[in-house]
Amino acid sequence: MKEQGPLSKAPKPASLLPYACVFRDVSYHYLIGRGRVPVLKKVNFFIKNGESVALTGDSGAGKSTLLHLVGLLDVPFSGDVFIEDRDVSTLSDYQRTLLRRRHFGFVFQFHHLLPELSAEENVILPQLLAHTPLHEARIRAHELLKRVALGHRLQHKPSELSGGEQQRVSIARALANYPKVLLADEPTGSLDEKTSQSIVSLIHQVAEENKMALFIVTHNQDIARQQMRTLVLTQGRIQA
DSSP states (O other), X not given: OOEESOOSSOOOGGGOTTEEEEEEEEEEEEEETTEEEEEEEXXXXXXXXXXXXXXXXXXXXXXXXXXXXHTTSSOOSEXXXXXXXXXXXXXXXXXXXXXXXXXXXXXXXXXXXXXXXXXXXXXXXXXXXXXXXXXXXXHHHHHHHHHTTOTTOTTOOGGGSOHHHHHHHHHHHHTXXXXXXXXXXXXXXXXXXXXXXXXXHHHHHHHHHTXXXXXXXXXXXXXXXXXXXXXXXXXXXXXX
């Protein structure tokens, strides 16, 4: 049965191995001039290995900010973030970068593909940044692009692809380094309804096939209901 709402308490560090990510009393604010604008207020939640979790909430509620903190694209102002059994606050910037590349794959609303590179090259690039040999990276890119039904579009640049095809390339790119968690931030926000459902189905399939956790930010309640759990972010807090 699908659970609704947050978890009242995040697990203690000694019991973190079943969890891909744990937040404990995490707060975040924006600095505007000399003032602070609170965005997240003592947020507690976790993502178990292999589960799918949706995060919903009004526009401006801080959903993307929370996803960025999960994916180590930013750091909280207070509270604890654990990735598997590692306290992120103890890591250097370089160590966080390495952990992000190894642990997370990202799919955003806008694909952010490099326009001068082909589909194949866009999937190869993150592997090279992770020091994968070029011949291995090319084999992996071909496998992934075939998996997302783009094996015939390897050499096409983003401008030569439809919106749905561009998002499929971004999914292949997100899987390139064998992540343990797939983070998707409004991945269908710029797509029509039919293409959106196709993309969501593909994200679920690849997450299940690779035994990855899925954390998806969405305003679409139909997409949220397809996940194992749904969290709602309201006024900076996870609400039931």
